Amino acid sequence: MTEALSDRRPAPSLERLLADLVPPPRFSEARLENYVPDPARPSQEDAKQRVTAFAAELAAPRGGFLAKLRRRKSGPARGIYMDGGFGVGKTHLLTSLFHAVPGHRVYGTFVEYTDLVGALGFQKAVDLLGESVLVCIDEFELDDPGDTLLMTRLIRELSDRGVAIVATSNTLPDALGEGRFAAQDFLREIQAMAERFEVLRIDGEDYRRRDGVTEISALPEAEVSESAASMDGATLDGFDTLLGHLIRVHPSRYGALIDDVSAAHVTGMHGLTHHHDALRFVVLVDRLYDREVPMLVSLADAAAAPGVLAELFSEELLRSGYRKKYLRALSRLASLTTDGGALLHSGTAGAAS
Structure with missing residues (x-):
């Protein structure tokens, strides 16, 4: 008899949640070298060049504990926020960055991170993710007030620890939550988070x-x-x-x-x-x-x-x-x-x- 998805009751362990923080199979071979920008859309080439440069910055020698301490004192780490329509290559660039950067890094969708915080507790999640060189967040969306408070705080605390955060979304940071909940009530949190990012706008047609x-x-x-x-x-x-x-x-x-x-x-x-x-x-x-x-x-x-x-x-x-x-x-x-x-x-x- 053929199995049904509706018969399944998945209960992934914490180990499974952590093991899943890698790029999905569809993008396992995505690299900066095989991202082909549309010549008619200069923003795609610009984004590729910026992500390539950012990868080189993260791959540079980090200099041990004292250098890390100096970075923390000099201010929060900056990140990149890739905004654009679907099918323009944002996820390809994000996974390419993941593969280009050495050291401990994690990759997940927005909902995977909120679930991880729920499973570990906020502080333990911060401590765990705070050991990463890079945190990649795909499909960044703020669909409800609870997620807004959780993710904006998570990003601020990781950034304060010197962790680089790169995200993709279909919505500019300042417009997150519009049309979904009373986003104006959380404007301060959203703007404080947005200040940590350099925004790359990527135009183009769905590939x-x-x-x-x-x-x-x-x-x-x-x-x-x-x-x-x-x-x-x-x-x-x-x-x-x-x-x-x-x-x-x-x-x-x-x-x-x-x-x-x-x-x-x-x-x-x-x-x-x-x-x-x-x-x-x-x-x-x-x-x-x-x-x-x-x-x-x-x-x-x-x-x-x-x-x-x-x-x-x-x-x-x-x-x-x-x-x-x-x-x-x-x-x-x-x-x-x-x-x-x-x-x-x-x-x-x-x-x-």
């Missing part, structure tokens, strides 16, 4: 769109179910059942939720109208994308748009403060379903045992 991947491809339900039954390590879920299960699993555990999954099959996919369902599904899509897990999906109403899921997120959702998150998810989901279709028709999937 997945340049590759011709623009639509979320859907298949007949019977074909999705048959595919799931024929593949080792595949999972099969109804869309609504999966959404219900995601409520009971913390988003920081979505990576563990898809451990050893070769392809995720989802039937009955339909449009979403509420943020609570949509945002959890966005995180799942991000983890599937990071781990290069193909998706094969069918629609709840295939007759409405044969072969293509036209509107996953409602117009109201797309007009909200989370618009960029939703658009990124659509782009990544299109890529994942394209990979799923290629896997299905390649004839390379292993027979189920």
Whole structure:
């Protein structure tokens, strides 16, 4: 019988949380040398050159304890904040920096760091991360007041210890939280955090769109179910059942939720109208994308748009403060379903045992 993601109850250990603080498989080979800027977008080349220079600064001899003490007295460490649309190479540059810098460094998404603080306690997390040369934060977002206070304080304390912090986001630092909660009430904290960063604005077109991947491809339900039954390590879920299960699993555990999954099959996919369902599904899509897990999906109403899921997120959702998150998810989901279709028709999937 094919396993379902909704049957899984991941409970990653602290050791697992720490081990996961590395770049995801999709970006394991990302290097500054193979980041290819779009010639029509000078900001991409500028960002590459600045990140390259920053890597050289961090790789320079640090001079032992006395030099570290002098750095602390001279002021907090500066970091880089890469802002721009989705698919312009921010994560590629971030992971390239991680690989270019020697010494102890950590890499995680925003939600992975908030979960780590929850598991360790704030001070212990600061002490642990404070031993790093570099802390990389991908998908930096402030979605609620609690996360705002926690992450702004974490960044200040790590910076005060001389730790370089580099983050990527779809939102400029001073605009974090806009349209999501009463960000003006936390303006002082947000601005104090933003002062620690040099902002690099990276323009460009989503590279997945340049590759011709623009639509979320859907298949007949019977074909999705048959595919799931024929593949080792595949999972099969109804869309609504999966959404219900995601409520009971913390988003920081979505990576563990898809451990050893070769392809995720989802039937009955339909449009979403509420943020609570949509945002959890966005995180799942991000983890599937990071781990290069193909998706094969069918629609709840295939007759409405044969072969293509036209509107996953409602117009109201797309007009909200989370618009960029939703658009990124659509782009990544299109890529994942394209990979799923290629896997299905390649004839390379292993027979189920």
